[in-house]
Amino acid sequence: MADVTLRKVIKRYDEVEAVRGIDLDIADHEFVVLVGPSGCGKSTTLRMIAGLEDITDGDIMIGGDVVNDVPPKDRDIAMVFQNYALYPHMTVAENMSFGLRLKHYPKAEIKSRVTEAARMLDITDLIDRKPKQLSGGQRQRVAMGRAIVRNPKVFLFDEPLSNLDAKLRVQMRIEIKKVHQKVRTTTVYVTHDQVEAMTLADRVVVMNNGRIEQIGTPNDLYHKPATRFVAGFIGSPAMNFVPCRLEEAGGKLNIRLTDRIAFPLPPARAARYQNVARSEKLLLGIRPEHITEAKPHSEPGVENFDTVLDVTEPMGMETLIYFLLDGLEVCGRVNPNAGARDGGPLRLAVDLNNMHLLNEGTGVVL
Amino acid sequence: MSTLTIDKAGPTRKVKYGSMSRDRAWALRWSYFFLVLFAIFSLVPPIYMLITSLKGSAEISAATNPWWVFHPTLENYAGLLTSNQFLTFFRNSALVSIFVVTITMLISVPAAFALARMKFWGSATLATGVFLTYLIPDSLLFIPLFKMFATIGDWTGIQLINRWYVLLFIYPTLTVPFCTWIMIGYFASIPKELDEAAIIDGASWFQTLTRIFIPVALPGLIAATIFAFTVSWAQFLYPMVFTTSADQLVLPAGIITTLIKGDVFNWGQIMTGALLGAAPPLIIYAFLMDYYIAGLTAGATKG
Numbered sequence: 001m002a003d004v005t006l007r008k009v010i011k012r013y014d015e016v017e018a019v020r021g022i023d024l025d026i027a028d029h030e031f032v033v034l035v036g037p038s039g040c041g042k043s044t045t046l047r048m049i050a051g052l053e054d055i056t057d058g059d060i061m062i063g064g065d066v067v068n069d070v071p072p073k074d075r076d077i078a079m080v081f082q083n084y085a086l087y088p089h090m091t092v093a094e095n096m097s098f099g100l101r102l103k104h105y106p107k108a109e110i111k112s113r114v115t116e117a118a119r120m121l122d123i124t125d126l127i128d129r130k131p132k133q134l135s136g137g138q139r140q141r142v143a144m145g146r147a148i149v150r151n152p153k154v155f156l157f158d159e160p161l162s163n164l165d166a167k168l169r170v171q172m173r174i175e176i177k178k179v180h181q182k183v184r185t186t187t188v189y190v191t192h193d194q195v196e197a198m199t200l201a202d203r204v205v206v207m208n209n210g211r212i213e214q215i216g217t218p219n220d221l222y223h224k225p226a227t228r229f230v231a232g233f234i235g236s237p238a239m240n241f242v243p244c245r246l247e248e249a250g251g252k253l254n255i256r257l258t259d260r261i262a263f264p265l266p267p268a269r270a271a272r273y274q275n276v277a278r279s280e281k282l283l284l285g286i287r288p289e290h291i292t293e294a295k296p297h298s299e300p301g302v303e304n305f306d307t308v309l310d311v312t313e314p315m316g317m318e319t320l321i322y323f324l325l326d327g328l329e330v331c332g333r334v335n336p337n338a339g340a341r342d343g344g345p346l347r348l349a350v351d352l353n354n355m356h357l358l359n360e361g362t363g364v365v366l
Numbered sequence: 367m368s369t370l371t372i373d374k375a376g377p378t379r380k381v382k383y384g385s386m387s388r389d390r391a392w393a394l395r396w397s398y399f400f401l402v403l404f405a406i407f408s409l410v411p412p413i414y415m416l417i418t419s420l421k422g423s424a425e426i427s428a429a430t431n432p433w434w435v436f437h438p439t440l441e442n443y444a445g446l447l448t449s450n451q452f453l454t455f456f457r458n459s460a461l462v463s464i465f466v467v468t469i470t471m472l473i474s475v476p477a478a479f480a481l482a483r484m485k486f487w488g489s490a491t492l493a494t495g496v497f498l499t500y501l502i503p504d505s506l507l508f509i510p511l512f513k514m515f516a517t518i519g520d521w522t523g524i525q526l527i528n529r530w531y532v533l534l535f536i537y538p539t540l541t542v543p544f545c546t547w548i549m550i551g552y553f554a555s556i557p558k559e560l561d562e563a564a565i566i567d568g569a570s571w572f573q574t575l576t577r578i579f580i581p582v583a584l585p586g587l588i589a590a591t592i593f594a595f596t597v598s599w600a601q602f603l604y605p606m607v608f609t610t611s612a613d614q615l616v617l618p619a620g621i622i623t624t625l626i627k628g629d630v631f632n633w634g635q636i637m638t639g640a641l642l643g644a645a646p647p648l649i650i651y652a653f654l655m656d657y658y659i660a661g662l663t664a665g666a667t668k669g
Contacts, residue, residue, distance in 0.1 A: 072566045099568050146563075
C-alpha cells in the first residue's frame with residue numbers, strides 16, 4: 001500500500017499535448033476517480049502511473065519513490081482493463097496466479113491467495129473455467145481477482161465497467177466498492193461516467209483537455225463546482241446555464257435573466273457578489289432540482305415565476321420538465337402530482353440559495 | 367376435426383419467402399457447380415497418378431485405357447520402398463524439411479513479435495520489406511545464390527554446393543518472409559491489453575512471447591509451420607540447382623534425376639514416387655486442417 005504523487009506530469013505525442021502538467025496527491029488507501037470526457041487525458045494519466053506510457057516531463061512517485069524510469073513490473077501495481085484482457089488459453093485460476101508464478105511464489109502461497117480472492121469475488125465455482133466460458137460480469141471479476149492476488153501497492157482501473165450492460169454495471173460498481181473496503185488498497189480509477197465517479201470515489205478528479213479542472217469529494221464537486229465545465233459535467237440532468245447580469249434596484253442586488261424576469265438575490269448571495277462588475281456578462285448556474293413547482297408558502301431566497309412547459313418527462317418519483325427561457329431550454333424537476341403536462345402552464349419556484357454565478361468568458365464560478 | 371383448428375394468430379396471411387429462397391437456391395447451384403468443377407480439376411491428376419502407379423511397365427507401354435488397371439501390381443511400390451536410393455531421398459527430404467521448419471519458426475516468430483509489438487524506429491518499413499522479399503521469385507534468385515555459395519566455397523574452403531544441408535540456408539529465404547508475414551498479422555490481432563496485462567503481471571518480452579503470444583496464436587503458428595513444411599518439401603528448382611550427387615538429393619529432384627534415364631521414363635515408379643512423396647504433407651494437412659483454416663482467416667474475423 002502506498003500513496004501516489006504526480007508532479008507537473010506532461011505527456012506529449014509529437015505535436016499533441018495529451019496531458020498538460022498535472023499535479024495530484026493520492027493518499028494511502030484512498031479511492032480516487034479520474035473522470036472526464038473522452039480525450040481529456042485521464043486514461044493517459046493512468047497509463048503513465050502504470051508505466052505503460054513514458055512521461056514527457058515531470059515526476060510520478062509511488063510510495064515516495066520516483067518511478068519515472070521504473071518498468072511496470074517493478075512498480076508493484078495491478079491494472080484492470082476495460083476489455084478484461086484475460087489470457088484466453090489459461091483457466092481462471094491460471095489467469096489469477098500468472099503474476100505470482102512469474103515471481104516464483106511457493107505453490108501453497110499461490111493457492112491460498114487465489115482461493116481467498118476467488119472467495120472474496122464469489123467466483124470459486126469458476127476457478128477451472130476458461131475465460132470464453134464466462135459472462136462479461138464474471139470476466140470482470142476474474143480481472144479484479146488477478147489484481148487482488150498480487151496484493152499490489154496500487155490498483156489501477158481503466159474504465160472497467162464500460163463493456164457491461166447498465167444493470168450489471170451498477171452491481172459491479174457496488175462489488176468494486178466492497179472489495180476496496182476489504183482490501184483498502186490505494187486505487188486510481190478512470191471512467192467517463194460521472195455517476196460511477198460520484199458513487200465510488202473518496203475524491204474525484206475532473207479532467208478536461210489534459211488538465212485537472214477540479215479535485216474534491218463527490219459532494220464538493222456537486223455543490224461547489226469551481227468551473228463551468230465541472231458544474232456542467234457532474235450531475236444528471238446537467239446544470240442549467242442562463243445568461244444573466246447583476247443590477248442594482250432600490251439598494252438591493254437583482255439578477256436579471258430576461259427583460260421580463262429578474263429576481264432579488266438572497267442576502268448571503270448579494271454580499272458574495274457585491275464586487276462583481278455590473279457590466280460583466282454572467283451565467284446563472286442552477287441545477288434542475290432547484291427549479292421546482294411553486295410552494296404555497298414563500299421561503300427566503302425562493303422566487304416564483306410562471307412559464308409554459310415545453311416537454312415533460314415523467315420518471316416515476318419525479319417529473320423532469322423543460323421550458324424555454326428566451327429561447328434557451330431549461331430543465332427542472334417537479335413533483336409528479338404538480339400537474340405538469342406537455343405545453344401546459346405551470347408556476348415554478350427557483351431556489352436562489354443554491355445558485356451559482358459564473359463568468360461567461362472565463363467559465364469560473366464566482 | 368375442424369373445431370380444433372382454431373387460428374389464434376388472427377387473420378392468416380400467406381408468407382412469401384420466394385425471392386429470398388430462389389436467390390439462395392441459385393447461389394447454391396452455382397457454388398456446387400464450381401466446387402465440383404474444381405474438385406475434378408484438382409483430383410484428376412492424383413487419381414491418374416494412383417492408377418498409373420498400380421500398373422506394370424508392360425501395361426503402361428501397351429497404352430491400354432489409361433483410367434483402368436487390368437493387372438494391378440504393387441511392384442512399383444515394392445521397388446521404390448526397397449531401393450536405398452529412394453529411401454535416401456526420403457530421408458534427405460525429411461531432414462531438410464524438419465530443419466527448415468525449425469529454423470524458420472525460430473527466426474520468424476520472434477521477428478514477427480518484434481515487428482508487431484515492439485514499436486521501434488523503422489519497424490513498419492521493415493515489416494513491409496519482409497513481405498516484399500517474398501515477392502521475388504526463386505527463378506530470379508537461384509543464379510545469384512549459387513554464385514554466392516560458390517564464392518563462399520572458394521574463399522573459405524567450406525564446400526556447401528552439392529550438400530543437402532546447403533538447402534537449410536536457401537529454403538528459409540522463401541519461408542521466413544512469408545511465415546513472418548503470417549505471424550505479424552496474427553500477433554497484430556491479439557488485443558494490445560493482453561501484453562500490457564502480462565507486462566504489468568511481471569512478464570519480460572520473452573515471457574510475453576512464449577507464455578502468452580505463442581499459445582494464443584497457436585492456430586497461426588500451425589498454419590505457418592504447415593506452409594514452411596510444404597514449401598521445403600515440394601521445392602524443386604533449388605535442389606535441382608544446388609545438389610547433384612545421388613546421395614544428396616531430396617525427393618522431387620531425386621525422382622526426376624534417377625527415374626528418367628536419358629529418354630527412358632520409368633512412369634510407374636515416377637508416379638509412385640510422386641504419390642509417396644505427396645503423402646506426408648497430405649497427412650499433416652488432414653490432421654491440422656482446422657487449425658490451418660483458423661490461422662489463415664484469423665486477421666479477417668478477429669477485431
